[in-house]
Amino acid sequence: MKKSSSPLAVRLSEYAFYLPVLVFFFGPISWLLLASINSDPSSAWQIPVEVTLNNYVQLITESDLLLWMGNSMTLAIGTMAVTVVLSTLAAYPLSRVPFPGKAVFMYALLLARVMPITAVIIPIFSLAVQLSLVNTFAGAILILSAMQLPISLWIMKNFVDSIPVELEESAWLDGCNRLTGLIRIVFPLMSPGVAVTGLFAFLAAWGDFLIPLIILRSPNTFPIAMGLYRAFGDQGSVNFGFLTALSVLYSVPSIALYLFARQYLVKGMTAGGVKM
Amino acid sequence: MLSINAQTVTLFGRRVSRRRLGELSLLIFMLPALILVIAFVIVPAVWAILISFTNQSLLGPNARNFSFIGIENYLKLFNDPGFWNSLGTSFVFVFGSAFLGQFVIGFTLALLLKQAGVASRGLIGGSVLLAWVIPEIVAVYIWGSVLSFQSGSANQVLLALGMEKQRWLIDTPLLSIIIVNIWRGTAFTMLLFSSALEAIPDTLYDAAAVDGASRWERFRHITLPLIRYTILLDFILITMGTFSVFGIVFAMTGGGPLGRSEIIGVYIYRNAFEYREIGYGSAASVVMLIINLTLALVYLRFTRVKWTVEG
Numbered sequence: 001m002k003k004s005s006s007p008l009a010v011r012l013s014e015y016a017f018y019l020p021v022l023v024f025f026f027g028p029i030s031w032l033l034l035a036s037i038n039s040d041p042s043s044a045w046q047i048p049v050e051v052t053l054n055n056y057v058q059l060i061t062e063s064d065l066l067l068w069m070g071n072s073m074t075l076a077i078g079t080m081a082v083t084v085v086l087s088t089l090a091a092y093p094l095s096r097v098p099f100p101g102k103a104v105f106m107y108a109l110l111l112a113r114v115m116p117i118t119a120v121i122i123p124i125f126s127l128a129v130q131l132s133l134v135n136t137f138a139g140a141i142l143i144l145s146a147m148q149l150p151i152s153l154w155i156m157k158n159f160v161d162s163i164p165v166e167l168e169e170s171a172w173l174d175g176c177n178r179l180t181g182l183i184r185i186v187f188p189l190m191s192p193g194v195a196v197t198g199l200f201a202f203l204a205a206w207g208d209f210l211i212p213l214i215i216l217r218s219p220n221t222f223p224i225a226m227g228l229y230r231a232f233g234d235q236g237s238v239n240f241g242f243l244t245a246l247s248v249l250y251s252v253p254s255i256a257l258y259l260f261a262r263q264y265l266v267k268g269m270t271a272g273g274v275k276m
Numbered sequence: 277m278l279s280i281n282a283q284t285v286t287l288f289g290r291r292v293s294r295r296r297l298g299e300l301s302l303l304i305f306m307l308p309a310l311i312l313v314i315a316f317v318i319v320p321a322v323w324a325i326l327i328s329f330t331n332q333s334l335l336g337p338n339a340r341n342f343s344f345i346g347i348e349n350y351l352k353l354f355n356d357p358g359f360w361n362s363l364g365t366s367f368v369f370v371f372g373s374a375f376l377g378q379f380v381i382g383f384t385l386a387l388l389l390k391q392a393g394v395a396s397r398g399l400i401g402g403s404v405l406l407a408w409v410i411p412e413i414v415a416v417y418i419w420g421s422v423l424s425f426q427s428g429s430a431n432q433v434l435l436a437l438g439m440e441k442q443r444w445l446i447d448t449p450l451l452s453i454i455i456v457n458i459w460r461g462t463a464f465t466m467l468l469f470s471s472a473l474e475a476i477p478d479t480l481y482d483a484a485a486v487d488g489a490s491r492w493e494r495f496r497h498i499t500l501p502l503i504r505y506t507i508l509l510d511f512i513l514i515t516m517g518t519f520s521v522f523g524i525v526f527a528m529t530g531g532g533p534l535g536r537s538e539i540i541g542v543y544i545y546r547n548a549f550e551y552r553e554i555g556y557g558s559a560a561s562v563v564m565l566i567i568n569l570t571l572a573l574v575y576l577r578f579t580r581v582k583w584t585v586e587g
Contacts, residue, residue: 010491014388018400021385025459026403028418029410031429035421044427086309093302107576112317114572116520118541119564122548122557123323124316146316149309178298207411209523214549225413229527232417243417251410258409 036244043240055241056249064219064227065246071137071216072206072223072250078141079205083148084198088190091156092182096165106154113150117210125214133215140215144205152197159193160186196264199257207254224250321565328559334552342555349559359560361535362543366519369454369539374514377458382465383507387495389466390473401466408463412523419456420445420528449529449537456524461517465510472506473499512575516568540564 027045035041036055038048059065093099094106117124124143125134133139163186171181212226222230228250232243328349332342353359385404389397407415422429423444431441444452476499484494522541525531531538531546538546540560548557 014392017384017388018396021381022400022403025400025407025462027429028422028459029403029406031421032414032418042427043421043424043429045429045432082312086312089305090309093306097299097302099300099303109313110576111569111572112313114516114568114575115317115321116516116541116564116568118520118522118544119561119568120317120320120324121545122554122561123320123327125549126323126327126554127316127320142312143316146312149313150317153309178302182302203409209412209527225411228413228417240421247410247414247417251414254409254411255406258405 032244032247035240036248038241041240041244043238055245059242059245059249063231063242063246064222065249067220068222068224068227069249071221072225074137075140075144075208075212075223076202076206078137079144079148080198080202082141082145083152083201084194086145087149087152087156087197088187088194090153091160091190091193092186094153094157095160106157109150109153113154117147121210121214128215135216135218135221137216137221140211141205143211143215144208145201147211148197148201148204152201155197155200156190156193159190163189196261199261199264203254203257324558324561324565327555328562330555332555334549334554336552345555349556352556353559353563358535358538359543362531362538362540362560365450365535365537366539366541368450369457369521369525369537370515370518372451372454373457373461374518375511377454378462378465378514378518379510381458382462383469383510385462385466386469386473387499389470401470404463404466407459408461412460413527415456415460416524416527419452419459423452445529446533449533453525453528453537456528457518457521460524461514464517465514468506468510468513469503472503476502508578509575512571512578516571516575519564519568519571 031045034046034048037051037053038046039050039052039054040048041055094102128134128139128143131139133142167189168181168185171185172178176184207225209225209229212223213229216222216226219230224246228243228246232238327342329344329346330342331338331345331348333339382404385400389401392400425431425441425443425446428444430444434441442448480498481494484498489497520541521539522545525537525539526542526545529537531542541564544557544560544564547560548554551557
């Protein structure tokens with residue numbers, strides 16, 4: 001029940017908190033949006049005198065946008081596919097089959113999940129060199145998937161845990177064996193889990209910076225993150241129209257997918273034995 | 277009825293143990309995921325420890341023909357003021373952006389927005405969330421512009437308030453990356469507490485209100501005890517998360533000027549990939565791993581407690 005009877009002073013102090021919060025959080029994003037449609041953009045926050053879509057047009061005609069987009073898509077979809085397939089396969093035995101050391105294994109996955117990637121980036125690079133994976137999408141996809149798997153395995157295991165075992169048992173009585181029961185009964189019920197882990201994997205790979213930085217070094221393998229970084233990282237004078245339009249286009253898929261997955265966000269954040 | 281998935285049936289009869297055998301054969305499905313995690317997570321962690329005892333370099337003669345040099349890298353590391361500086365910087369970065377920033381703002385927002393109307397919820401909550409979901413490098417460029425000396429909007433605000441323009445990334449680099457990371461990460465804490473608060477039944481508050489409990493008393497005696505666990509969980513998760521932040525700092529300040537914003541991740545990267553001393557950089561990695569492992573063990577201990585409490 002909402003308390004609409006809060007004293008005026010309390011409500012005013014709430015708004016006094018909201019306003020700076022709104023300016024702080026939305027201000028920078030509003031600059032990005034406004035500058036991207038400004039015919040004369042700069043680092044200053046300003047309402048465009050002349051609104052234009054030229055920055056976006058220029059991006060498509062004069063830059064490697066399509067190449068970068070394609071590379072980012074390859075990375076994100078590849079990582080999503082590998083993560084989903086591997087974690088779907090592993091989730092069923094993880095949930096249903098008791099084996100020695102299982103609890104330790106699940107804890108180890110949690111440890112792997114919280115390992116700072118910068119701490120292992122040197123051996124990952126050396127490994128990629130040994131396996132000739134530098135400048136290959138396969139290399140970047142495998143590494144990104146491996147980073148994503150610990151959390152995906154947890155989420156998927158939790159999904160299978162929530163499927164009643166009685167459903168399977170009745171399928172077995174009807175003549176299914178364990179494997180056909182798995183395929184006909186369990187896999188279809190796992191589809192929400194597949195959606196969540198797939199979405200998270202896609203987003204993680206789409207927005208990642210460090211793995212492309214060390215693995216995808218040749219310009220024709222640059223995803224958008226690297227295109228942005230290399231194009232503007234070392235330059236003194238910045239083409240703000242270009243920068244902002246590219247940033248907006250790069251952000252749109254992330255924002256859209258997060259809105260879509262909003263209800264699962266907290267589940268993904270705390271997967272690992274934590275019930276909210 | 278036959279109980280099929282319980283461990284207890286394995287001891288009786290051939291038919292049942294064959295079922296157990298079939299069951300165990302399902303474990304083969306775990307193999308591909310296992311191989312990938314071992315190859316790119318476990319092996320690198322062990323590898324980092326091994327090469328931290330060598331003089332391996334990224335290029336040149338020592339790239340292939342490196343040798344074991346004992347704990348020399350660690351001695352050099354602990355004698356390098358730059359390393360201690362990076363640890364100190366990391367500590368200030370985590371404390372400032374995670375505790376003073378993300379926790380305080382995120383928690384307050386979750387509390388306020390719970391009772392707020394749809395408009396404030398969408399507008400405020402949405403903005404905070406937006407900062408979190410955009411790609412890291414986009415956040416870097418947005419803030420690079422906001423903090424730019426010439427005409428950035430941070431200085432526009434200062435001028436409007438009658439203050440002097442600041443050279444943010446040069447004079448106050450650590451403060452700048454802390455502000456950016458607060459902006460970027462507050463959503464996590466907000467979401468975590470929003471969902472924890474959502475789970476508290478309204479009837480508890482209504483009953484307390486009938487008994488004449490003030491707003492503060494309701495918060496102190498109902499809300500706080502019920503979210504104690506979430507507070508601790510949030511502390512640990514944002515500490516580990518902030519400790520691992522790399523892209524924002526690397527791309528915004530590169531750790532400079534003069535190492536004043538060099539967190540440990542940037543220190544590792546620079547030593548390994550710019551100075552090309554892989555062995556030495558790995559020694560720093562191992563220290564970082566140990567710190568995070570310690571935090572993670574606290575986290576694990578803590579989830580186990582929760583498990584036994586909740587059954």
